[in-house]
Amino acid sequence: SQQGEEDPQALSIQEGENATMNCSYKTSINNLQWYRQNSGRGLVHLILIRSNEREKHSGRLRVTLDTSKKSSSLLITASRAADTASYFCATVTSNDYKLSFGAGTTVTVRA
Amino acid sequence: DAGVIQSPRHEVTEMGQEVTLRCKPISGHNSLFWYRQTMMRGLELLIYFNNNVPIDDSGMPEDRFSAKMPNASFSTLKIQPSEPRDSAVYFCASSLKPQETQYFGPGTRLLVL
Numbered sequence: 001s002q003q004g005e006e007d008p009q010a011l012s013i014q015e016g017e018n019a020t021m022n023c024s025y026k027t028s029i030n031n032l033q034w035y036r037q038n039s040g041r042g043l044v045h046l047i048l049i050r051s052n053e054r055e056k057h058s059g060r061l062r063v064t065l066d067t068s069k070k071s072s073s074l075l076i077t078a079s080r081a082a083d084t085a086s087y088f089c090a091t092v093t094s095n096d097y098k099l100s101f102g103a104g105t106t107v108t109v110r111a
Numbered sequence: 112d113a114g115v116i117q118s119p120r121h122e123v124t125e126m127g128q129e130v131t132l133r134c135k136p137i138s139g140h141n142s143l144f145w146y147r148q149t150m151m152r153g154l155e156l157l158i159y160f161n162n163n164v165p166i167d168d169s170g171m172p173e174d175r176f177s178a179k180m181p182n183a184s185f186s187t188l189k190i191q192p193s194e195p196r197d198s199a200v201y202f203c204a205s206s207l208k209p210q211e212t213q214y215f216g217p218g219t220r221l222l223v224l
Contacts, residue, residue: 030210031210033212033213035215041217041218042115042202042215042216042217042218043154043202043204043213043215044215045212045213045214045215048211048212088154092210096210097142097159097161097166097167097209097210098156098159098167099144099156099213101153101154102153103153104153
């Protein structure tokens, strides 16, 4: 079953704009991970944020985690055409090893 | 490191045929995962190996699916006999530890006619 649910399902923005997508989950987690998938490719890991962390940055990416609301957000700043992809959040619960993936957010960056 | 390697990248076969997908994880990674991705069901975990031992195969759809990991550098996923509903992209992923970052291969796109 999918624990993480991304919102929105699809997002279209202009190059240079910021893109924000959210992930909600249902049970306590050990960590939450964000992945990117370009069309026809495998998933690429972006950021892992642990349950005791609130914010992490990696280049133009910023991830926040609010365990009280059981939600996370991924912000892509100054978007580029190359950021066009599907973005997935995946959660790992405290007593498990599995990554539970959401259905993903499809981001289209228009030139 | 070359990353996770999967072969073949594309496979077209006829219903009833045996299909074998192959995966070479990243050297030193102790955990290996097989996933299936379809539009309808998204990403599904099929089976998980830790130190070459199958830990959880509850995601394997049915007895037609089997997976092996004879050593730390090689795993196979076999479908026999294949059916059209098995058409999907199959990914292999590996990680240092079970709960940590997973590194995905490029996937095998399987089409069963």
